[in-house]
Amino acid sequence: MTELPDALRAALDAALARVPEARLAASVQRLMTAYRSGGALTAPALASAADVAAYAAYRMPATFAAVRAALQQATEAVPGWVPRTLCDVAGGTGAASWAAVAALPSLRSVTVLDQVGDALTFGRDLARASPDAALRDATWQRWRAGTEVPAADLVTISYLLGELSPTQQATVLGAAIAAGGAVAVVEPGTPDGYRRVLAARAALIEHGLAVVAPCPHQLACPLDGRDWCHFAARVPRSALHRRLKDAQLGWEDEKFAVVVALPGPAPTVPGRVLRHPRYRKGVVALELCTPAGTAAPVLVSKREGERYRAARDTGWGDTWPPA
Structure with missing residues (x-):
């Protein structure tokens, strides 16, 4: 079970308490429909501060759990990896940034990019509660797909590629690779999400990066054409989370597909x-x-x-x- 950090949970609960629950519930149901149909959870879907709050309530716990699990796989494969700077592409309210800081205590600087100004404001307010200076002092910057990504030791791209055309996916991934460090791509654990991750994996290898997670090799995926590679992170649901999603269980399994690649030679991975x-x-x-x-x-x-x-x-x- 992957719990949100105490500071994030408290800050998120306080922020959500300022929005009428009926408004949150209506937005969550609309966003769930868009997400499950492969639609974009960006502007104009996040058309108001209340929509952003609903998105945070709905998706932050799951995104945090998936990205943390993905980065944990990478740190197990390369125990000496100590990135200092993070760029969270389309990071929205900052779930992936919180996950990266939890998984990688070496991080000293965080930049979050997103096109939705209200999401950046919401995320900045949450980050002020973090005990980690990298999050408290993070840069929250407006950004659109197709523009460059600042140099960083690690670039995270979580739950973004499915909202883009294949051409835009390649452009964003190219900008992330040009940032010069490691790249972590996380997508939903569906056949389509897996195929997007496979394409990202091929591009990363083509540009000289070494895949360190989840694959223990640089060869073609042995599941391609007969199955799909994905994993799961178990996420606890708060009482509010259950009400907003009209759910009964006190937990959910967030299924995700992932690739993490680093510059340099490929390590020996079991x-x-x-x-x-x-x-x-x-x-x-x-x-x-x-x-x-x-x-x-x-x-x-x-x-x-x-x-x-x-x-x-x-x-x-x-x-x-x-x-």
Whole structure:
């Protein structure tokens, strides 16, 4: 379960309390319809400060959880990676920036770009509550797809590409690569989101970056054409979140597709667990993406002792064998 940081949760709750709940609920339902149909959650969808607040209530917890999980995969693959500067492209109210700061304590400077002025204002107000100076002092800047991205050690592009044409996607990705650092792309964990991530992955490799997550190799995706690579982050729902989404469960699973690539040579990365492990009597079955570029099942028997116990503790998205 991935909780929002206490400071963000408190600041978000306080900001949402200033908007009538009926207004939030109406906006959330409209935004949910747009999101599920592949529509844009930008202007004019975010046409007012109340719409921005509704978007924050609806999407910030899930975006935070997905981006944090994605960056956690990268830090596990490259433990010595210590980016200092972050540029959050189309970062809106700042969920990905909060996630990056949580996953990467080395960050000292944050820039958030977005075309919606009200989203930037909302995000800036939330960030003032952060105990981390990088967020409190972040730069919140108006930006449109097609314009350059400031130089940064890490550029995050989360839940944006699906709102753009293929030409715009390539332009935004090219600008992110030109920023000179690592690039992390997160999209919904759907077949379409996976295909956008595959295209981004190909462009990153073509420009000389090394994929470090989730793939343990630089070869073609072994799932392409028969399945899609995605992961899940479990997100707790507050009472308000449940009411706004007309939901019953106290949690939801945010499914996402991701690629993270860094400048420099490719590191040695172990296999990645692609699905929930399956358990049979005395056996754990793991579906792995391997460093050889294949997707293959691995069966771990109880007779293997410590290896079996490690497999029992391994989850979807983890590396195998564990460090």
